[in-house]
Amino acid sequence: MPVDIEGEVPRKANRGPAAGPENRRALLRAAREVFTESGLSAPFSAVAKRAGVGQGSLYRHFPDRTALAAAIFEENVAEIEVFLAPEERTLDDLFDVISDQAVVSTALIDLTVGNRHDPAVIALGARFREVVERLLARERAAGRVGAHVDAADIMLAAGMLAGELSRIDEAERAETSARARRQFRRAFAA
Amino acid sequence: MPVDIEGEVPRKANRGPAAGPENRRALLRAAREVFTESGLSAPFSAVAKRAGVGQGSLYRHFPDRTALAAAIFEENVAEIEVFLAPEERTLDDLFDVISDQAVVSTALIDLTVGNRHDPAVIALGARFREVVERLLARERAAGRVGAHVDAADIMLAAGMLAGELSRIDEAERAETSARARRQFRRAFAA
Amino acid sequence: MPVDIEGEVPRKANRGPAAGPENRRALLRAAREVFTESGLSAPFSAVAKRAGVGQGSLYRHFPDRTALAAAIFEENVAEIEVFLAPEERTLDDLFDVISDQAVVSTALIDLTVGNRHDPAVIALGARFREVVERLLARERAAGRVGAHVDAADIMLAAGMLAGELSRIDEAERAETSARARRQFRRAFAA
Amino acid sequence: MPVDIEGEVPRKANRGPAAGPENRRALLRAAREVFTESGLSAPFSAVAKRAGVGQGSLYRHFPDRTALAAAIFEENVAEIEVFLAPEERTLDDLFDVISDQAVVSTALIDLTVGNRHDPAVIALGARFREVVERLLARERAAGRVGAHVDAADIMLAAGMLAGELSRIDEAERAETSARARRQFRRAFAA
DNA sequence: AATGAATGAGGCTTCATTCAT
DNA sequence: CATGAATGAAGCCTCATTCAT
Numbered sequence: 106m107p108v109d110i111e112g113e114v115p116r117k118a119n120r121g122p123a124a125g126p127e128n129r130r131a132l133l134r135a136a137r138e139v140f141t142e143s144g145l146s147a148p149f150s151a152v153a154k155r156a157g158v159g160q161g162s163l164y165r166h167f168p169d170r171t172a173l174a175a176a177i178f179e180e181n182v183a184e185i186e187v188f189l190a191p192e193e194r195t196l197d198d199l200f201d202v203i204s205d206q207a208v209v210s211t212a213l214i215d216l217t218v219g220n221r222h223d224p225a226v227i228a229l230g231a232r233f234r235e236v237v238e239r240l241l242a243r244e245r246a247a248g249r250v251g252a253h254v255d256a257a258d259i260m261l262a263a264g265m266l267a268g269e270l271s272r273i274d275e276a277e278r279a280e281t282s283a284r285a286r287r288q289f290r291r292a293f294a295a
Numbered sequence: 296m297p298v299d300i301e302g303e304v305p306r307k308a309n310r311g312p313a314a315g316p317e318n319r320r321a322l323l324r325a326a327r328e329v330f331t332e333s334g335l336s337a338p339f340s341a342v343a344k345r346a347g348v349g350q351g352s353l354y355r356h357f358p359d360r361t362a363l364a365a366a367i368f369e370e371n372v373a374e375i376e377v378f379l380a381p382e383e384r385t386l387d388d389l390f391d392v393i394s395d396q397a398v399v400s401t402a403l404i405d406l407t408v409g410n411r412h413d414p415a416v417i418a419l420g421a422r423f424r425e426v427v428e429r430l431l432a433r434e435r436a437a438g439r440v441g442a443h444v445d446a447a448d449i450m451l452a453a454g455m456l457a458g459e460l461s462r463i464d465e466a467e468r469a470e471t472s473a474r475a476r477r478q479f480r481r482a483f484a485a
Numbered sequence: 486m487p488v489d490i491e492g493e494v495p496r497k498a499n500r501g502p503a504a505g506p507e508n509r510r511a512l513l514r515a516a517r518e519v520f521t522e523s524g525l526s527a528p529f530s531a532v533a534k535r536a537g538v539g540q541g542s543l544y545r546h547f548p549d550r551t552a553l554a555a556a557i558f559e560e561n562v563a564e565i566e567v568f569l570a571p572e573e574r575t576l577d578d579l580f581d582v583i584s585d586q587a588v589v590s591t592a593l594i595d596l597t598v599g600n601r602h603d604p605a606v607i608a609l610g611a612r613f614r615e616v617v618e619r620l621l622a623r624e625r626a627a628g629r630v631g632a633h634v635d636a637a638d639i640m641l642a643a644g645m646l647a648g649e650l651s652r653i654d655e656a657e658r659a660e661t662s663a664r665a666r667r668q669f670r671r672a673f674a675a
Numbered sequence: 676m677p678v679d680i681e682g683e684v685p686r687k688a689n690r691g692p693a694a695g696p697e698n699r700r701a702l703l704r705a706a707r708e709v710f711t712e713s714g715l716s717a718p719f720s721a722v723a724k725r726a727g728v729g730q731g732s733l734y735r736h737f738p739d740r741t742a743l744a745a746a747i748f749e750e751n752v753a754e755i756e757v758f759l760a761p762e763e764r765t766l767d768d769l770f771d772v773i774s775d776q777a778v779v780s781t782a783l784i785d786l787t788v789g790n791r792h793d794p795a796v797i798a799l800g801a802r803f804r805e806v807v808e809r810l811l812a813r814e815r816a817a818g819r820v821g822a823h824v825d826a827a828d829i830m831l832a833a834g835m836l837a838g839e840l841s842r843i844d845e846a847e848r849a850e851t852s853a854r855a856r857r858q859f860r861r862a863f864a865a
Numbered sequence: 866a867a868t869g870a871a872t873g874a875g876g877c878t879t880c881a882t883t884c885a886t
Numbered sequence: 887c888a889t890g891a892a893t894g895a896a897g898c899c900t901c902a903t904t905c906a907t
Contacts, residue, residue: 128888146336148880159889164882218462261474265455268462272408272454284451292482315870338897349872354899505866526716528901539868544903598842641854645835648842652788652834664831672862695891718876729893734878 129166131156133180136173137209145212174216175225181206181213182232189236196244196259196293197286199237203263204270204282211271214264234260251295262289319356321346323370326363330402335360364406365415371396371403372422379426386434386449386483387476389427393453394460394472401461404454424450441485452479509546511536513560516553520592554596555605561586561593562612569616576624576639576673577666579617583643584650584662591651594644614640631675642669699736701726703750706743710782715740744786745795751776751783752802759806766814766829766863767856769807773833774840774852781841784834804830821865832859 135156139147149170153163167173185202188194203210217226237259244250266285270278325346329337339360343353357363375392378384393400407416427449434440456475460468515536519527529550533543547553565582568574583590597606617639624630646665650658705726709717719740723733737743755772758764773780787796807829814820836855840848 149882150880153890160882161884161890162888165887169881214462221464258474258478261459261471262478264462265459265475268458269451269455272405272458274411281451284448285455288448288452288482289478292478318871339899340897350899351873351901352871355870508867529903530901533869540903541869541905542867545866594842601844638854638858641839641851642858644842645839645855648838649831649835652785652838654791661831664828665835668828668832668859668862672858698892719878720876730878731880731894732892735891 128156128158128162131158132163132166132173133176136177140177140212141208145215170216171220171223171226174213174220175223175229177209178213178217178226178229181210182229182236185233186236189240192243194240194243196240196250197290199240199259199263200266200282200286200289203267204278207267207270207278207282210267214267214271237263248295250293254293258293262292318346318348318352321348322353322356322363323366326367327399330367331398335402335405360406361410361413361416364403364410365413365419367399368403368407368416368419371400372419372426375423376426379430382433384430384433386430386440387480389430389449389453390456390472390476390479393457394468397457397460397468397472400457404457404461427453438485440483444483448483452482508536508538508542511538512543512546512553513556516557517589520557521588525592525595550596551600551603551606554593554600555603555609557589558593558597558606558609561590562609562616565613566616569620572623574620574623576620576630577670579620579639579643580646580662580666580669583647584658587647587650587658587662590647594647594651617643628675630673634673638673642672698726698728698732701728702733702736702743703746706747707779710747711778715782715785740786741790741793741796744783744790745793745799747779748783748787748796748799751780752799752806755803756806759810762813764810764813766810766820767860769810769829769833770836770852770856770859773837774848777837777840777848777852780837784837784841807833818865820863824863828863832862 132152135158136152139151139155143151149163150160152173153160156163167176184206185199188202189199217223217229220226234256238256241250241254241256241259245252245254266282266289269285270282273281322342325348326342329341329345333341339353340350342363343350346353357366374396375389378392379389407413407419410416424446428446431440431444431446431449435442435444456472456479459475460472463471512532515538516532519531519535523531529543530540532553533540536543547556564586565579568582569579597603597609600606614636618636621630621634621636621639625632625634646662646669649665650662653661702722705728706722709721709725713721719733720730722743723730726733737746754776755769758772759769787793787799790796804826808826811820811824811826811829815822815824836852836859839855840852843851
């Protein structure tokens with residue numbers, strides 16, 4: 106029962122510009138968590154709260170939901186790039202990362218799809234396509250993938266898989282992922 | 296606070312209980328349109344408005360979003376049952392209906408997935424599975440589908456396809472649908 | 486999942502005018518129950534539903550909440566009149582009835598107070614006052630009540646008691662009633 | 676659907692966080708007024724409007740009706756504590772404050788009674804009881820109150836009085852208050 | 866005279882966004 | 887540059903009341 110006669114407002118100290126990058130990271134982490142737990146429609150403000158950051162800062166870093174989604178997407182793509190860089194990575198490894206990222210990814214996908222024409226989104230799509238193309242070339246050369254398969258096939262499969270995984274219960278993900286991958290392996294086999 | 300500018304009270308005439316079934320149909324039609332155009336997150340009230348029906352009537356017929364989704368889903372399943380009944384229907388025909396229904400279907404899927412444990416939803420899922428099983432038996436007998444394929448495979452494929460189609464632009468649907476079906480045909484081939 | 490293609494509406498048979506008084510009784514009983522359970526602010530329609538009667542019939546019998554309250558009040562007063570008629574009834578008996586009726590009564594009181602100028606309400610108030618006056622005359626004659634007490638005192642006490650009882654938990658009613666009556670007995674003693 | 680007739684966007688200026696405590700006070704004042712005038716069932720939003728404050732701010736300060744009631748109650752109890760602190764205050768002074776606060780108090784009482792188990796409400800009840808106990812001890816010591824009276828008696832009387840006063844017309848309050856206090860004086864006399 | 870569906874106003878609450886400090 | 891309160895529009899849902907049958 107705060108009596109609050111002369112209203113002390115004990116607000117968090119302003120830590121100055123130094124806090125910028127740190128806040129940005131906190132926001133991204135928080136956004137992943139929030140979107141994972143509550144879906145895309147989670148209150149935008151929940152992200153700020155979870156990150157322990159003011160509403161205003163959230164808006165400064167990410168002027169809208171798309172910007173936030175793009176930033177997360179960017180991290181995902183970066184992770185994929187790194188993970189798939191080694192020569193020995195296979196299509197199966199791609200599906201592994203996709204499966205791992207699925208839940209957040211699809212909230213993402215839904216969002217990015219809604220802003221398909223945003224330049225940032227387009228750029229990220231292109232980066233992802235690059236990865237896929239390099240991978241595909243290797244897989245084809247190794248005879249693990251037939252000539253009838255092109256990058257669009259892989260991307261479609263990845264999208265469908267991510268979408269499906271994001272919709273279902275945690276408990277069913279592993280099995281569903283395995284089943285889908287069996288299908289795609291057969292579909293893509295040489 | 297009706298201002299009652301000209302003493303006009305333009306409350307729509309109460310057409311009496313006779314309007315009931317008609318309203319129900321109008322609401323379902325409107326719901327399909329609205330969800331197709333604006334996705335699941337469209338204001339629930341938009342459905343009533345589009346149907347030309349009072350808010351209250353919407354709630355009487357469908358106490359919540361799930362009830363409405365289940366009713367649409369029911370119509371879809373009924374259509375699928377009828378369409379796939381003839382002996383000569385194939386897996387490709389299933390993918391045809393799915394593709395046709397995709398946009399609404401996925402709003403549906405998202406919704407039904409959210410209420411996976413609603414008895415009505417469960418019952419409809421079971422009906423769909425029945426159809427798939429009958430179809431699969433025929434396809435297998437005809438040698439068009441391999442023994443490695445089970446009903447869950449078909450249902451997964453249908454779900455992934457519908458999900459994907461619902462996310463993309465109208466313009467890309469035909470091609471994407473064709474591509475996915477090529478993949479599934481190969482995956483399921485004997 | 487009613488398909489409802491040609492909408493049969495199996496409505497309750499119209500039992501004709503004979504049902505009138507029966508419905509009225511059912512409505513009053515239902516109203517007591519509903520107001521007791523859910524307070525005055527219970528949906529008006531809940532009364533009709535509980536009574537197993539159409540909305541329209543409720544409105545026909547009782548054009549508004551006040552009319553309904555007045556009718557219940559009327560029954561209460563009638564009961565009080567009968568109960569307190571015998572020579573040997575005392576002030577304590579009055580408090581007994583009040584306590585019994587308290588929960589519904591106060592929903593009533595709140596409502597009637599809101600329509601203090603409704604003729605029906607005024608008439609009922611007068612009838613209650615009559616009862617009180619007769620009782621008071623007897624009690625005074627018997628030397629059980631002092632000369633300093635008038636009808637308004639009794640009515641005030643009754644009102645305060647009913648109000649209090651209506652607010653508290655079922656479990657505390659007996660004790661609170663006893664305590665209040667101890668106070669009033671002392672206050673009114675010769 | 677803001678029609679935006681002249682491109683005018685007359686959104687009230689955001690006066691910033693500084694407005695916080697001021698808003699809180701305005702809301703409490705407004706709540707007292709609104710509840711006094713229209714009873715507990717007044718639209719919650721009326722409080723915000725009366726206070727000249729956005730809906731959202733109302734909800735920020737008081738997440739629900741109970742929180743608001745508790746805050747008003749808190750002010751009342753604080754006032755009572757201060758007013759009854761001096762040695763020379765009597766039971767009659769208590770009834771004075773109660774009478775003064777009656778109208779709002781009972782909206783309060785009705786509300787707090789509905790949330791009897793809210794910790795804030797419990798704490799306030801305890802504070803009130805403390806005041807009553809101190810007062811009662813003095814009155815008893817002074818021989819103005821009999822040994823048969825305990826704190827529960829006083830609290831019951833106060834509750835009944837407040838309840839009654841809140842129900843009746845402004846015009847009758849003074850007389851009713853006087854009458855009730857005559858009764859209690861007699862009931863509690865040594 | 867009874868029935869119960871239809872109607873829509875209005876209260877409730879949440880949330881995106883702005884902006885004083 | 888960060889903070890978080892303020893704002894109000896807009897969706898949700900309930901309910902009093904009407905009225906065709």
